[in-house]
Amino acid sequence: MIPKNFPALPDFPAGEVWLAGAGPGDPRLLTVLALHAIGQADDIVHDALVDRRVLDLRGDGAELISAGKRGGRPSSQQRDINDVLIERARAGRRVLRLKGGDPFVFGRGWDEASALTEAGVRFRIIPGLTAGLAGAALAGIPATSRDTNHAVVLAAGHRAEEGGTADWAALARLGQPIVLYMPMSQLAEIAASLQQGGLSPATPAALIQSAATDQERVVESSLGNLVDDAARHGVGSPSIVVIGATAGLRRHLLGSLVGWR
Numbered sequence: 594m595i596p597k598n599f600p601a602l603p604d605f606p607a608g609e610v611w612l613a614g615a616g617p618g619d620p621r622l623l624t625v626l627a628l629h630a631i632g633q634a635d636d637i638v639h640d641a642l643v644d645r646r647v648l649d650l651r652g653d654g655a656e657l658i659s660a661g662k663r664g665g666r667p668s669s670q671q672r673d674i675n676d677v678l679i680e681r682a683r684a685g686r687r688v689l690r691l692k693g694g695d696p697f698v699f700g701r702g703w704d705e706a707s708a709l710t711e712a713g714v715r716f717r718i719i720p721g722l723t724a725g726l727a728g729a730a731l732a733g734i735p736a737t738s739r740d741t742n743h744a745v746v747l748a749a750g751h752r753a754e755e756g757g758t759a760d761w762a763a764l765a766r767l768g769q770p771i772v773l774y775m776p777m778s779q780l781a782e783i784a785a786s787l788q789q790g791g792l793s794p795a796t797p798a799a800l801i802q803s804a805a806t807d808q809e810r811v812v813e814s815s816l817g818n819l820v821d822d823a824a825r826h827g828v829g830s831p832s833i834v835v836i837g838a839t840a841g842l843r844r845h846l847l848g849s850l851v852g853w854r
């Protein structure tokens with residue numbers, strides 16, 4: 594499947610940790626390096642959001658270790674995960690730390706890379722397609738377009754992530770599209786704060802649940818109707834929410850956009 598002139602893929606040495614992103618869901622959205630790593634690893638320490646079909650690509654005898662749960666992770670649990678990575682690497686295992694999306698986008702990848710550095714464990718980082726950009730793209734929502742925006746904000750809706758709550762009014766004043774990760778628990782507060790910050794209730798918005806999975810669905814909305822539409826359609830986790838002009842571009846593509854599956 595990989596063309597002959599493709600660059601050589603690196604060996605996965607015993608005692609190393611590879612910190613990889615699995616993309617938003619469907620295994621076909623894995624990077625070549627991530628797929629290679631999944632096939633080579635002795636131990637795969639994975640998050641809840643990593644799609645089962647991705648885990649099923651592991652090599653014979655590879656051990657699966659489930660780490661993390663959806664919706665906020667206490668720091669003690671993060672320490673436990675760090676310890677597992679370090680202990681297994683020191684035992685000479687080839688340890689794949691596999692995260693949904695990209696490990697460095699709201700994925701605690703930095704915490705783990707820092708812990709590995711402190712412990713003197715060698716590691717490699719393999720980026721992945723982040724849900725907020727890839728999930729939106731699959732739904733026909735560009736991160737940027739020349740007609741609408743020159744910047745895009747990735748923001749965590751969940752308070753516990755990335756050190757607390759964002760300054761939503763300040764983000765509203767930027768006038769650039771906002772992609773919310775972990776949006777559901779604070780959606781009403783965020784929508785209200787963005788409007789208090791000056792965004793019109795008519796600002797286009799879209800909710801994308803379970804992007805790149807068989808359960809994927811997209812709900813088009815507006816900032817003013819976001820909370821009601823989320824409730825009416827029973828939108829749950831995992832979802833991203835796009836708020837801004839890019840969310841309104843999707844409808845122009847629907848006549849020709851072929852379902853990605």
Ligand SMILES: C[S@@+](CC[C@H](N)C(=O)[O-])C[C@H]1O[C@@H](n2cnc3c(N)ncnc32)[C@H](O)[C@@H]1O
Nearest residue numbers: 694695698700723724774775803804831832833
């Ligand atoms: C802890 S963050 C991890 C983000 C991940 N590192 C990334 O780059 O996509 C978890 C949040 O990512 C978003 N997410 C991850 N996978 C998703 C998917 N397949 N569809 C929609 N949102 C997803 C949701 O907002 C979810 O609450």
